[in-house]
Amino acid sequence: MKIQQLDKMSTAIEMAAAAHQSQVRKGNKKPYISHPYFVGMLLLDAGCAEETVLAGILHDVIEDTDVTYGAITSAFGDRVMEMVKGSSEPDKSQSWEARKKHTITYLQKEASVEVCQIVCADKLHNVLSLRQDLEKQGEAVWSHFKRGKDVQEWYYTSLVEALGRRVGTFPLFLQLKKEVQNLFYPTT
Numbered sequence: 285m286k287i288q289q290l291d292k293m294s295t296a297i298e299m300a301a302a303a304h305q306s307q308v309r310k311g312n313k314k315p316y317i318s319h320p321y322f323v324g325m326l327l328l329d330a331g332c333a334e335e336t337v338l339a340g341i342l343h344d345v346i347e348d349t350d351v352t353y354g355a356i357t358s359a360f361g362d363r364v365m366e367m368v369k370g371s372s373e374p375d376k377s378q379s380w381e382a383r384k385k386h387t388i389t390y391l392q393k394e395a396s397v398e399v400c401q402i403v404c405a406d407k408l409h410n411v412l413s414l415r416q417d418l419e420k421q422g423e424a425v426w427s428h429f430k431r432g433k434d435v436q437e438w439y440y441t442s443l444v445e446a447l448g449r450r451v452g453t454f455p456l457f458l459q460l461k462k463e464v465q466n467l468f469y470p471t472t
Contacts, residue, residue: 296359299351304320307348316348320341323406326456327405330401330405332401339368340401343368346369353365391450392449401454404451411463
């Protein structure tokens with residue numbers, strides 16, 4: 285890794301850490317920054333381009349904090365900002381179901397390959413975290429979410445179907461597909 289790449293990743297991590305500083309993860313109450321950091325590392329490990337890794341680290345700052353598109357553009361350029369925008373949910377004033385349906389349709393029809401890769405890493409980390417929480421808390425873990433297990437199952441299986449059409453051979457997609465299967469349809 286070149287020094288310039290390291291500087292950009294450090295800047296992205298610092299921006300995300302500052303933006304998410306008071307936030308914690310659902311269920312396990314770990315510092316929220318662990319999630320975007322892990323997403324970035326998954327993308328880096330999968331061999332994604334630097335801009336995709338940066339956008340992965342920043343993927344929740346627009347959706348969940350006061351960071352603006354302008355701040356991302358100033359620090360990282362239009363391409364990273366567009367990927368962050370593409371991996372963020374639309375207007376939070378819409379219902380949970382409307383936002384999730386929009387995301388699924390967007391991933392099937394409009395999202396760039398890079399946005400699909402970011403979403404794969406994001407959802408993979410969510411599912412891995414959820415499985416850990418299930419081991420510790422049991423079925424009570426589902427109470428931490430706006431919608432229960434059945435609706436989460438619909439959402440994640442729909443995401444896998446949508447992403448499979450776009451990035452079906454991407455290693456993180458293959459792992460996501462396997463983990464969603466293990467989460468909702470375990471074999472004992």
